[in-house]
Amino acid sequence: MNIDDLVADPSMSDDRTLGRLLSLIEDGADGSHGLVAQLYLQGGTASTLGVTGTPGAGKSTLVSQLVFSALEAHPDHARIAVVAVDPTSPFTGGAILGDRIRMGDHSGNVQVFMRSVANRGHLGGLAASTPAIVAALDGFGFAEIMVETVGVGQAEVDVASACHTTVVVVSAGWGDAVQSAKAGFLEIADVYVVNKADRQTADQTVADLQSMLEIGPERSWTPPVVPTVATDGVGVAAVWDAIKNHRTHLAQSGDINARNGAIARATLKGAIEARVSSVADAVADEDIERLVLRTTDPWTLAAAVVAAR
């Protein structure tokens, strides 16, 4: 089936065509903005979950386990998508192969769709393409969309926090709570997971995080700190319960409105970045040469380029 048919009737989706569509969107191909815009208008029904954290903390293993939880929670055969952000990051160590193996738990399960986002070098980059991929999957009627970051920079954290619920995964013994607070984790986490909790340092890490979370301004939701041993599945049910509790809280408190607004604003920002990226790439070599010769400057040229859009 072709892509226009697919957008017109997402229920007809086959995953291969869906994959092609997502590639067009990720590449910002001609017409792809119209496609994702149409899907956006059909969406708004998915629950989105961002998972970020320290390298080697076991994010992928946890996500794979959470997919099992989500499948159990959806006996109606609703579909689950996992969006792995930037698997070609230079800094994943051996994670890429490991991810494939772990997500292999779900290969052959037609309810589960896995997608990688890795458009290095585009202006806007992950911040532009990840919300578009999520919006498209939402428009297709996926019930659960999990956004897992593999790379660990600013952009990756930003996309993980632009979800309904954000899970931050750290290893037991990773740094201390003060470090975690300085790092901005306390601000983005709705659920904290202390993985590898079979280590001796786990209790202290959990306690430190809890006391840090109790300090600070009053808030309507205090992130629970959940110890896990993701490789054995220990604690995964508790993480899923915490996620469900957070969703209930969002709905009952009305915080869901502010959260949806923040997600919409992040998606808009990505769309703006994508819109100007083609302009930036198309700047003529003569203009670049003028920059090199310092007969003009990037800020003056940027103003002209944006104004000409």
Added chain:
Amino acid sequence: MNIDDLVADPSMSDDRTLGRLLSLIEDGADGSHGLVAQLYLQGGTASTLGVTGTPGAGKSTLVSQLVFSALEAHPDHARIAVVAVDPTSPFTGGAILGDRIRMGDHSGNVQVFMRSVANRGHLGGLAASTPAIVAALDGFGFAEIMVETVGVGQAEVDVASACHTTVVVVSAGWGDAVQSAKAGFLEIADVYVVNKADRQTADQTVADLQSMLEIGPERSWTPPVVPTVATDGVGVAAVWDAIKNHRTHLAQSGDINARNGAIARATLKGAIEARVSSVADAVADEDIERLVLRTTDPWTLAAAVVAAR
């Protein structure tokens, strides 16, 4: 002295006023684009060095050592700047404190200026502000500008590779060469450093990287792979030599022109991102509400917002 005086005569710079100016530029304050534009026109004389690599590989230690090399190479008292990108990244572990201690090697040395860039959450973010900070320091007449990434995501790698020479630091035993190639390291590295080379795995890591670098398309420069033990200063002189060799190669081959063009284009892209960022932040709550209600979509709104600029 005030900031206008400082821009008019950078030689009068005092570091406190310079620091204030860089903060204005990083924040994208009113008028700051004019200031950095003026500095850009005065610049083009600095050698820039990007340093990126795996977490915990010892980047900061190496950079501190390379500052000593640069000081020796500039007996004329030319000034050296270190720009540490995103020290508030959530994923630095204990690096922040360590950086301060190590860069403390140079505190009290008036030749050395240290600056952190950490504007989380801005549209454009590091990709917008780091090139502006580098352009400003260049305009001030700094002879050497080292850009060290602390965070390890896509944006951080992009800013480190938008320099005349890019050094990639990995730990001995970190992954294998295939992994490194998949990660895109081979494309951005002008000099490879295998740190912690006192480990048994170091020789194999060096050999693997070298053989990977020998495969692939013909290129005018083959990145040398330099083993170091940065904490003891072992191999640092060889890294500095490799950097100098790369600079000589750029000049003699004429590759410097393409490199300057790429740096100019990256700076322009950042300037464009910065220009649209205020627009995105200023989008009215009513428009965001329309997104949440799905009566419009982010791509249509983005087109309207950019067109109205």
